[in-house]
Amino acid sequence: MERISQRDESALAELYDRYAGMLTSVLNRIMRDAQAAEEILQDVFYQLWRAPERFDASRGSLPAWLVVICRNRAISRLRKKNPAAGDELVDDMVPLRFHLETEVSQQQMLGRVRGALESLPGEQRAAVELAYFEGMTHSEIAARTGDPLGTVKTRLRTAIQTLKRTLNA
Amino acid sequence: MSAHPSREEDFDLYALGALDADECGPFGEHLAACPECAAKLTEAKGRIALLAFAAASVAPASGAKQRLMARIDADAAAAQLPAKASVRSEERGVGFSGWWAAALVPATAVLAIATVVLWQEKNDLDKQIAALRNSVTTEQEQLSNSTKLANLIGSSDTVTVNLAQRPGMPKGVAHVMYNMKMKMLMYDGELEAAPAGKSYQLWVVPMNGNPVSAGVFQPVPGQTDHWMMAMPEGLVPKAFAVTIEPAGGMAQPTGPEVLLGAAS
Numbered sequence: 001m002e003r004i005s006q007r008d009e010s011a012l013a014e015l016y017d018r019y020a021g022m023l024t025s026v027l028n029r030i031m032r033d034a035q036a037a038e039e040i041l042q043d044v045f046y047q048l049w050r051a052p053e054r055f056d057a058s059r060g061s062l063p064a065w066l067v068v069i070c071r072n073r074a075i076s077r078l079r080k081k082n083p084a085a086g087d088e089l090v091d092d093m094v095p096l097r098f099h100l101e102t103e104v105s106q107q108q109m110l111g112r113v114r115g116a117l118e119s120l121p122g123e124q125r126a127a128v129e130l131a132y133f134e135g136m137t138h139s140e141i142a143a144r145t146g147d148p149l150g151t152v153k154t155r156l157r158t159a160i161q162t163l164k165r166t167l168n169a
Numbered sequence: 170m171s172a173h174p175s176r177e178e179d180f181d182l183y184a185l186g187a188l189d190a191d192e193c194g195p196f197g198e199h200l201a202a203c204p205e206c207a208a209k210l211t212e213a214k215g216r217i218a219l220l221a222f223a224a225a226s227v228a229p230a231s232g233a234k235q236r237l238m239a240r241i242d243a244d245a246a247a248a249q250l251p252a253k254a255s256v257r258s259e260e261r262g263v264g265f266s267g268w269w270a271a272a273l274v275p276a277t278a279v280l281a282i283a284t285v286v287l288w289q290e291k292n293d294l295d296k297q298i299a300a301l302r303n304s305v306t307t308e309q310e311q312l313s314n315s316t317k318l319a320n321l322i323g324s325s326d327t328v329t330v331n332l333a334q335r336p337g338m339p340k341g342v343a344h345v346m347y348n349m350k351m352k353m354l355m356y357d358g359e360l361e362a363a364p365a366g367k368s369y370q371l372w373v374v375p376m377n378g379n380p381v382s383a384g385v386f387q388p389v390p391g392q393t394d395h396w397m398m399a400m401p402e403g404l405v406p407k408a409f410a411v412t413i414e415p416a417g418g419m420a421q422p423t424g425p426e427v428l429l430g431a432a433s
Contacts, residue, residue: 128223156187
């Protein structure tokens with residue numbers, strides 16, 4: 001990031017090589033539209049280039065920050081298609097206990113997260129995916145799946161407990 | 170200040186955005202006044218961010234990086250011109266006074282028009298330069314890929330694995346070439362179109378542990394699918410397989426094997 005602050009384009013290119021795959025995957029999953037996903041990815045990297053001081057390395061992890069920004073923007077864009085949907089989400093620093101700076105570390109984390117999700121019962125996993133990739137609240141998930149609100153809340157809460165335990169292990 | 174959330178997972182649910190407005194509001198008010206809970210929420214955001222890895226792996230679009238770099242180049246070039254124009258006009262302005270200024274109004278207007286025309290021409294040139302740079306970068310990437318492919322094919326350490334069609338599965342033929350020293354893997358094959366709503370997915374089956382995805386693809390009949398990728402670090406392949414999976418791919422194989430080949 002220091003090199004980007006010094007207007008070193010090769011540093012931005014390196015950063016792109018390192019994280020574009022990870023971010024493209026999540027953007028495509030949310031948007032289900034490759035062109036829209038690329039637009040968001042381009043905007044995020046472009047804005048990172050224009051204002052690198054927005055990222056504070058002392059307070060957070062760059063890959064986690066980029067993931068949060070991309071997810072927030074993608075969901076925000078999806079929600080604009082739905083007039084009844086909520087507000088813009090806020091971009092802020094996100095610390096991370098894990099390193100995601102290399103392709104290997106990203107592959108390892110990928111295996112770990114997918115393993116954790118696959119260990120969940122199908123309904124719990126589906127609820128987590130609707131919340132994360134479609135930005136749905138408890139009520140919205142209940143409306144989508146036709147399940148009682150209380151059931152959805154219990155599923156998500158139990159899923160979060162399991163994921164937290166697995167990912168913190 | 171309202172009470173702390175009663176359950177630890179409330180922080181993760183809040184970070185996930187799953188809480189409804191009636192739950193979110195009081196929580197948000199509490200967070201604004203409680204540094205301890207704000208810190209827990211920040212930690213939860215990090216955990217929730219990891220769910221991004223649940224998405225099936227998709228590579229960035231071809232040329233996306235070049236488009237980003239061209240945008241940045243064009244931006245930098247556009248930013249330089251007004252700055253220079255401004256410096257020059259300030260230099261010329263020294264010593265101007267009285268009727269000279271009035272006499273020069275028409276000339277200034279002409280200069281302004283000329284500046285706009287020149288600026289537009291410069292912008293057009295910037296765009297052409299950016300397009301050319303984009304094209305050169307793409308060609309350099311293609312050349313680099315061709316060199317990597319030639320090195321992979323030419324290396325005595327490269328292992329070729331023929332993937333055989335499994336009985337009753339869609340027709341196809343493919344092979345994988347991999348090189349543990351170069352840490353490279355190349356897939357080359359032809360397959361019938363995937364069933365509706367499905368994709369094919371290539372897997373590296375390691376000696377130990379679970380299969381690792383090496384690409385999700387949708388063949389076009391009559392065309393060859395071909396790609397290279399880095400071998401995941403430390404992975405020793407036992408076999409390679411192509412399976413039918415839900416469109417977009419899965420984290421682990423769930424569908425039938427279409428092609429299979431043992432690594433020697």
